[in-house]
Amino acid sequence: MPERPDDGSQERLTVTPPKKWATGAPAVLHALEYSLDQTTPVRTGQTLLTMNQVGGIDCPGCAWADPAPGHRHRNEYCENGAKHINDEATTRRIGRDFFREHPVSELARRSDKWLNDQGRLTEPMVKRPDSDHYEPISWHDAFGLLAQELNLLDSPDEAVFYTSGRASNEAAFVLQLFARAFGTNNLPDCSNLCHESSGHALHETLGTGKGTVSLEDMHHADLIFVVGQNPGSNHPRQLSALEEAKRNGARIVAVNPLPEAGLLRFKNPQKPRGIIGRGTPIADRFLHIRVGGDLALFQGLNRLLLEAEDARPGTVLDHDFIRENTDGFEAFARHIRSVDWDDITAATGLTRQEIEQVRDEVLRSERVIVCWAMGITQHKHAVPTIREFVNFLMLRGNLGRAGAGACPVRGHSNVQGDRTMGIWEKMPDSFLDSLQEEFGFDPPRHHGLDSVNAIRAMLEGRVKFFLSLAGNFVRAAPDSMVTEEAMRACRLTAHISTKLNRTHTVCGRTALILPTLGRTERDVQSGGEQFVTVENSMSEVHTSRGRLKPASTVLLSEVAILCRLAHRTLAGRGPDIPWGLFESDYGEIRDRISRIVPGLHDFNRRVVRPGGIRLPNAVNEGVFHTETAKARFTRNEHEAPSVPDGHLLLQTLRSHDQWNTVPYTDNDRYRGIHGSRRVVLVNPDDLTELGLADGDRVDLVGVWKDGSERRADGFTIVAYPTKAGTAAAYYPETNVLVPLNSVADGSNQPASKSVVVRLEHAPRPAPAEVPG
Numbered sequence: 217m218p219e220r221p222d223d224g225s226q227e228r229l230t231v232t233p234p235k236k237w238a239t240g241a242p243a244v245l246h247a248l249e250y251s252l253d254q255t256t257p258v259r260t261g262q263t264l265l266t267m268n269q270v271g272g273i274d275c276p277g278c279a280w281a282d283p284a285p286g287h288r289h290r291n292e293y294c295e296n297g298a299k300h301i302n303d304e305a306t307t308r309r310i311g312r313d314f315f316r317e318h319p320v321s322e323l324a325r326r327s328d329k330w331l332n333d334q335g336r337l338t339e340p341m342v343k344r345p346d347s348d349h350y351e352p353i354s355w356h357d358a359f360g361l362l363a364q365e366l367n368l369l370d371s372p373d374e375a376v377f378y379t380s381g382r383a384s385n386e387a388a389f390v391l392q393l394f395a396r397a398f399g400t401n402n403l404p405d406c407s408n409l410c411h412e413s414s415g416h417a418l419h420e421t422l423g424t425g426k427g428t429v430s431l432e433d434m435h436h437a438d439l440i441f442v443v444g445q446n447p448g449s450n451h452p453r454q455l456s457a458l459e460e461a462k463r464n465g466a467r468i469v470a471v472n473p474l475p476e477a478g479l480l481r482f483k484n485p486q487k488p489r490g491i492i493g494r495g496t497p498i499a500d501r502f503l504h505i506r507v508g509g510d511l512a513l514f515q516g517l518n519r520l521l522l523e524a525e526d527a528r529p530g531t532v533l534d535h536d537f538i539r540e541n542t543d544g545f546e547a548f549a550r551h552i553r554s555v556d557w558d559d560i561t562a563a564t565g566l567t568r569q570e571i572e573q574v575r576d577e578v579l580r581s582e583r584v585i586v587c588w589a590m591g592i593t594q595h596k597h598a599v600p601t602i603r604e605f606v607n608f609l610m611l612r613g614n615l616g617r618a619g620a621g622a623c624p625v626r627g628h629s630n631v632q633g634d635r636t637m638g639i640w641e642k643m644p645d646s647f648l649d650s651l652q653e654e655f656g657f658d659p660p661r662h663h664g665l666d667s668v669n670a671i672r673a674m675l676e677g678r679v680k681f682f683l684s685l686a687g688n689f690v691r692a693a694p695d696s697m698v699t700e701e702a703m704r705a706c707r708l709t710a711h712i713s714t715k716l717n718r719t720h721t722v723c724g725r726t727a728l729i730l731p732t733l734g735r736t737e738r739d740v741q742s743g744g745e746q747f748v749t750v751e752n753s754m755s756e757v758h759t760s761r762g763r764l765k766p767a768s769t770v771l772l773s774e775v776a777i778l779c780r781l782a783h784r785t786l787a788g789r790g791p792d793i794p795w796g797l798f799e800s801d802y803g804e805i806r807d808r809i810s811r812i813v814p815g816l817h818d819f820n821r822r823v824v825r826p827g828g829i830r831l832p833n834a835v836n837e838g839v840f841h842t843e844t845a846k847a848r849f850t851r852n853e854h855e856a857p858s859v860p861d862g863h864l865l866l867q868t869l870r871s872h873d874q875w876n877t878v879p880y881t882d883n884d885r886y887r888g889i890h891g892s893r894r895v896v897l898v899n900p901d902d903l904t905e906l907g908l909a910d911g912d913r914v915d916l917v918g919v920w921k922d923g924s925e926r927r928a929d930g931f932t933i934v935a936y937p938t939k940a941g942t943a944a945a946y947y948p949e950t951n952v953l954v955p956l957n958s959v960a961d962g963s964n965q966p967a968s969k970s971v972v973v974r975l976e977h978a979p980r981p982a983p984a985e986v987p988g
Contacts, residue, residue, distance in 0.1 A: 228882070228891035231934055234475070235886045238448035238455065239295065240483030241491050242885075246873075247298035250880060254306040262763050263301045263736055268292040270826045274750050274760035276300055276382050276735045277875055279626040280453045281431045281754040285826035289486050294452030300875045303715075304734040305764055308335025310716060315341055315350040324721035328691065328948065331716045332878045337731035338768035345725045355772065355780070358728055363784035365681055365708045365726070372399030372660075374680045376670045379405040379639045380687030381628025382735070384748035385757070386805045387774035388630070390798060391685055392638035394782035396648075397657060397790045401664030402679070405639045407631050408667035409692055409966060413593040414624040415635070416963040417602035421848045423841030426632065428621035428833055429585055430754050435460045436619040439581035442499070443471040443510055443605075444591025444969075448478015448886060449872040451589070451625050455482040459496045467577055470499035472591065473507045473867065473939045474897070477886040501574065505564050507865045507942040508970045510592055511601040511854045512563035513571065514608050515555045520575040521611050522549055532579065534613030541838060541847050542610055548849035552607075563856055565939055583619030584609065589627065591867070594969040598960040600852035607849055615847065616836050626753045628876065633751030636813060636831070641666050650812040657791035667693060668964050671956060674702035682724065684711045685774060686732075690719040691877040694954035694966035695926070712777055714767075717878065718948075733773045737762040741776065743801035748775075749823055751831070757816070758828030775799060857970050859941065863919065864902060867969040868947035868954070877948045884946075889934065896975065897936035897944040906975060910935035914975040916945065918953030926953045930978055943973065 251260045266272030268282050275293060277300040282288060293301075314334065320343060323331065340358045341350035353361070366375060377395045379388055395403055407415065415425030422428070434440065434457045447454040458468060459482055470479040479502065483495035505513060525532035538545050557568055564571070578584065586605045592598060606615075606622065614620035626632055638647060641664035648659045665673055671693060673679040682689075682703065693699040703709055706724035713720070714734045720727070733739055739746040739762055747761040772780070779799040786793075798805050803820050810819035815831040822829050834840065840847045859865050870876075871884035871893060883890045887897070896916060903909060912933045918926040928950055938944055947968065958967045 229895065229932055230890045232888040232890065234888045234936070235477040237481035237483055237495055238478035238886060239452065239485055239490065240495065241485060243295035244485050247295040250299045251302035254302045254308070256307065259305050259307070259764060260302055263305050264291065264293060264298055266763055267297065267301055271759065271761060273301065273736055273763060274629060274758065276304060276629050278451045279381070279629050279632060279753040280451050281752045281756055282758070283431065291486070296449070296452055296875060299880050301736060303332070303880065305736045306335050308333070309338050309767065310334050310336065311338050312352045319348040320350065320721055320723060321348050328718055328877065329879050329882065331718060334716050336715060336767040337713055337729060339731060339770045341729040343723050343727040350729060353728070358730065359780050359784045361726070362708070362710060362728065362781055366398065366785050369680060373402060373664070374678065375400055376402045376404060376665060376673070376679050376682050378667070378670070378682065378684045378687060378689055379403065379634050380685060381406050381631030381634060382686045383630060383634060383774060384750060384760070385630065385633045385637050385809070386748050386802045387685060387778060388634040388637040388639050389805055389809055390775055390778045390782070393651070393655070393793065394778060396651065396659040397655070397782070397786055397793060399660055401641050401643070401660050401662065402670065403639050403641050403664055404667040404670045405631070405634055406628060406687060406692060407635060408964070410590055410628070410631065411593055411624055411626055412666070412965040413598035413960045413963040414602055417599045417606070418622065418624070421603055421606040421842070421850060422615070422622070422835050424833060424835055425635065426755055426833060427623045427753060428615060428835045429623045430830070431457060433619050433621060434458070434585065434623070435464060436583065437461055437466050437585045438583045438619065439577055439585070440466055440468050441471065441584070441586045442468060442479065443586060443588045445587060445589035445625055446472070446476045446478060446869070447625070448476055450627050450870060452478070454625065455498065456484060458482070458498055459484055462496055462498070467500045467581070468498055469501045469503065469574055469577060471503045471505050471510060471513065473505055473942050474944060475502060475504065475937055501577065503566060503570060503574070504939055505566060506939050507867050508595050508597070508856060509564035511597055511604050511852060512560045513566065514601070514604040515552060515852070515854070516557070516560040516564070516571045517575055517578065518604070518608055518611060519552045519555055520572060521578065522552060524575070524579060533611050537613035538610065541840070542849055543844050543846040544849035548607060548851055551851040559854070563854055565941070578612070583617070584612065584614045585619070585621055585623055587623040587625050589625045591969055593960070593965060594967055596857070596958070596960055596967050596970065597855050598965065599962040600854070603850040604852050606847070610847055610849065616838055624753070630750040632753060632755070633749070633757065636751055637809070647812070654808055654811055655791055655793055666964055668956060668959060668966065671699055671702045674705050677705065680707040682706050682709045684719070685778070686712060688717040688719050688877045690722045691717065691948040691951065694951055694958070694968060695956040696948070696952040697926070698956050712774060730777055731768065731771055732777060733762070733766055733771050735760055735762060736764045737766045738764065739773050741773070741800050746773070746802045748802065749806070755831040755833060756828055757823060757831060759823055775802060775805070857972055859972055860919070862906065863972050863974045864898065864943040865941060866916070866943045866945060866950070866953070866971040866973045868950045868971070869944050871946050874946070887936070892932065893946050893949060894931045895934045895945065896931045897934050897938050898975070899938045899940045899942070900935045901940055903933065903935060908933055908975060913978040915978050916950065916953060917974050917976055918955070919972045919974065920955045920958065924955070926955070928952050933975070
């Protein structure tokens with residue numbers, strides 16, 4: 217479907233100056249306003265007062281860690297977490313009458329917001345071949361249809377099983393077990409689209425795909441870098457951790473192409489000074505960097521640190537750490553000394569003096585943390601950039617000790633846990649060997665398809681069956697038109713979902729919607745009431761227990777759906793796996809996990825303790841599971857995108873009132889955008905040079921190196937303090953501009969933060985979507 221503007225959105229657009237601070241009383245009011253619009257005061261209280269509490273509901277939003285038990289606030293959530301949990305707890309419902317009234321072709325023209333606003337899905341639905349409507353189907357018949365299609369495939373590798381980060385550990389483990397028992401490693405997930413670059417770089421250099429810090433480390437760091445990340449909107453509870461670090465004397469360096477409110481000042485609504493006072497300044501130093509210039513920045517810092525060591529031998533670098541725990545230092549040092557300062561300043565848009573001032577901050581700090589998110593991971597050179605972060609941390613021994621380390625901040629509540637449970641297309645043999653020993657079958661050993669390669673395989677007819685455990689794949693993936701074409705090429709597509717989204721309107725020949733319990737809802741099976749577990753960004757595994765009555769008596773849990781599907785598909789031909797027992801008692805699943813996943817021994821007993829389980833991180837024990845059993849210094853080359861004259865480098869980003877692909881409103885109040893999402897933020901000097909003006913209506917034309925062009929129509933220019941030469945616009949609306957083949961080297965993650973575009977005057981208003 218072509219990308220079209222919301223009906224009348226440009227007429228509704230108003231722009232105010234960007235905010236200079238984040239949160240405060242307005243965040244509380246906005247959270248309550250949205251929550252009470254979705255559900256009742258009683259249900260709002262049930263969700264919010266148990267959210268992120270011991271024994272309560274884990275926030276289904278981002279993956280930020282909770283404070284230790286005894287140190288949590290009564291209201292331990294952020295504005296966006298409150299919106300997200302009550303968006304799921306909504307009292308609005310979608311039933312068969314809705315689908316009878318709205319054909320799929322009409323739903324495909326609706327906005328993402330309108331689709332989400334319709335409410336919770338309540339019964340299984342099927343779209344038959346050549347039909348334009350979903351119609352009811354029983355669970356028995358739905359499982360029969362899915363199992364029949366799977367068993368008709370010529371190869372198990374013609375099926376893809378996609379997972380979103382909102383799935384629980386138990387559901388993720390069952391899905392990967394089913395897929396591998398069926399015979400495929402085609403287990404792409406949302407991490408392929410958000411933090412695959414982090415996992416790849418950290419595996420190469422440290423031997424683990426996870427970060428190395430705890431919340432306590434954040435509180436006691438001397439210096440924290442926040443790079444390519446907007447915590448005020450995407451990880452708001454991180455601001456509380458940064459505030460605590462500042463109270464303890466930390467300095468914070470923010471590195472971003474846009475000044476973001478949450479990086480400037482934080483008004484903590486849990487404290488009087490956050491309501492009536494000025495709050496806490498967050499960034500002591502803001503580096504207004506060019507999009508994609510982060511690798512060059514850290515190369516510049518590393519060169520300066522080497523030169524400082526030359527000037528004062530034995531006082532700057534941690535030679536003991538380098539000698540005992542690393543390899544490759546000499547080659548790295550030769551390379552860094554050869555990096556040209558003109559190249560560094562051109563790539564970063566910073567002066568050498570600005571970078572030297574940051575070096576001085578580093579030299580005054582014994583404990584340093586580097587945090588990053590998708591502003592780093594979604595570039596062609598993302599993996600080298602993160603490897604350079606590791607080089608930087610190793611130079612002064614900032615790994616494996618308190619208050620220091622690497623902190624990839626993940627934006628989806630259990631995306632890290634899914635990977636721990638085996639949701640990865642290339643799990644190591646050690647995991648597969650344990651799976652074989654536990655269940656008595658030999659899992660496939662050849663690597664499967666990640667998200668980008670799954671799209672390619674669907675396009676080429678090599679994949680015919682697509683099952684999604686949660687998520688909104690069509691809107692999360694790059695190259696929207698190509699992704700939609702790929703999905704429609706499948707014989708069958710099926711989605712385990714709580715709410716309606718755009719992916720449900722992009723159907724294979726046959727399409728199924730399988731409605732499931734949300735994390736907020738009580739999950740009662742034949743073995744009694746169940747809880748699930750999740751893992752946060754800091755490797756802490758804890759429970760989540762739903763409190764609300766299910767949205768429909770027909771709903772099944774994620775675990776139940778997957779267990780019944782596995783039983784129907786593999787009956788009489790697969791390994792003897794007790795799917796029925798797993799469905800009735802999730803503790804049985806956790807018992808099996810405890811014998812497969814290192815660190816989760818005695819899972820059932822330990823996870824119910826307040827605070828749950830902190831998984832071990834070998835780096836913090838001085839152990840590096842790399843090829844050389846050492847942490848590895850690397851030589852990294854910077855390859856800046858070629859941006860022709862008259863073009864800009866566009867980054868896609870979220871608005872504040874948005875969770876992943878779903879916007880809750882058309883506003884982005886921290887950036888001063890109200891009433892429309894189809895805006896493009898451009899530096900005023902660039903507007904002058906391009907002959908454009910604030911308020912002009914333009915089309916965004918993406919330019920790719922093969923000469924192809926992609927278009928997103930009907931955007932309004934907003935003059936904004938982006939870094940000169942760069943622009944920004946919201947996703948998923950601009951995912952259409954990201955070529956499928958534009959990926960990070962090594963990780964194959966879409967490069968959505970570095971899209972070369974030109975802005976063309978829109979000759980006339982584009983055709984509108986159906987109102988809503």
